[in-house]
Every structure is written in structure tokens, then in C-alpha cells.
Amino acid sequence: MSDRFAEKMRDKDVVKDTRLLADFAVIHCRGLHPHAERAPLVSDGQALGVYGRTAPEVCDECAELLAYAERRRAFCPKEPKPFCSYCDTHCYRPEMRERMRDVMRYSGPRSILRGHAIDSVRHVIAGRKAKREAEASRATRDSAGE
Numbered sequence: 001m002s003d004r005f006a007e008k009m010r011d012k013d014v015v016k017d018t019r020l021l022a023d024f025a026v027i028h029c030r031g032l033h034p035h036a037e038r039a040p041l042v043s044d045g046q047a048l049g050v051y052g053r054t055a056p057e058v059c060d061e062c063a064e065l066l067a068y069a070e071r072r073r074a075f076c077p078k079e080p081k082p083f084c085s086y087c088d089t090h091c092y093r094p095e096m097r098e099r100m101r102d103v104m105r106y107s108g109p110r111s112i113l114r115g116h117a118i119d120s121v122r123h124v125i126a127g128r129k130a131k132r133e134a135e136a137s138r139a140t141r142d143s144a145g146e
Contacts, residue, residue, distance in 0.1 A: 001044040001047065001048075004075075005044060005071065005074050005075075006044075006048055008074040008075065009044075009045060009048050009050055009070075009074055013080075013081070014073055014074055015050050017073050017081070018045055018050050018051075018069070018070055018073055018074075019050065019051060020116070020119065021066060021069050021070075021073070022041070022051055022056040022066055023056070023107075023111065023114070023116065024103050024104065024107035024108070024111060025056060025058050025062045025065065025066045025069075025103055025107075026056045026057065026058060026062075027106070027107040027110050027111060027114060028062065028102070028103040028106050028107045029058040029059050029062040031106060031107075031110065032106060033059045033061065033062065036059035036060075036061070037059065037060075038057040038058055038059050039057060039058075039063075040054075040055035040056070040057050041055045041056050041057070041058060041063050041066060041067070042055075042063070043063070043066065043067040043070055044067070044070060044071075045067070045070040045074075050070070062103075065096065065099050065100065065103065068092075068096055069096075069100060072091050072092055072096075075091070076091065077089055077091070082130060082134075083126070083127060083130040083131075084097075084100075085101075086130045086131060086133075086134035108120070108123075
């Protein structure tokens with residue numbers, strides 16, 4: 001684990017986002033991989049204590065995705081971090097991006113019932129704002145290119 005990664009993982013926004021991703025991964029794993037063997041996550045983020053005293057328990061497939069997502073979130077080149085779906089710089093590999101998209105689609109609606117109702121409302125509001133900003137930015141770029 002690099003010192004740069006450890007430094008980035010101290011940021012409260014990075015920790016919050018990483019924990020939320022872990023919660024979503026757990027919801028996804030329990031729902032779509034019900035018979036898979038689960039174990040506490042072993043990752044650099046877990047070693048730094050990002051998840052608190054209890055590591056998320058996920059299958060190997062979800063653990064791989066979550067460890068990858070930790071690194072992508074920590075090293076996001078944008079500040080403040082935009083919604084990945086509206087970002088012009090995609091830092092996820094295409095197959096990992098699709099897997100994370102599946103996790104979000106499955107877990108998002110179910111997260112409301114698992115303690116993330118306020119986060120969900122904030123996410124919807126922020127998502128609409130991000131979409132408007134992305135469209136405005138795209139329109140500005142398109143009109144400047146003409």
C-alpha cells in the first residue's frame with residue numbers, strides 16, 4: 001500500500017464514499033450471490049480502518065470489485081468528485097464499470113430500507129444537479145467548437 005493511498009483514504013469524503021460502496025456491495029452480494037461463501041473483506045482500505053471495527057462480509061467476486069473501487073475512489077482525479085456516470089474521465093476499466101453499475105442498480109433502491117434513506121434523497125438531488133451541470137458543460141463545449 002502506498003503512502004499516497006493511505007493519505008487519500010484519510011479524507012472524510014473518501015471514507016464516506018468507500019463505506020457507502022461497501023454497504024452497496026454487501027446488499028448486492030447477499031441478494032444476488034446468496035449461496036456464495038462470504039468472508040470479511042481483506043483490502044488496503046480495511047487495513048487502514050476505513051470500515052471501522054467490522055469489515056464488510058462479501059464473496060470473492062464482490063471483494064475484488066470493492067478493493068478495486070477503493071483505489072479508484074482514492075485516486076479520483078476530479079475535485080470535488082463528480083458522479084461517475086456524468087464524468088468525462090472514466091477511471092474504471094469497462095468491465096469493472098459495468099459491474100459497479102450493476103451493484104448500484106440493484107442496491108440503490110434496496111438501500112433505502114437498510115438505513116440509507118437520507119443518503120438516497122441527497123443522492124437523487126445531487127444526481128439531478130450533476131446531470132444539469134454535465135449537460136450545460138457539454139452544451140458550452142459544443143457551442144465553442146462550432
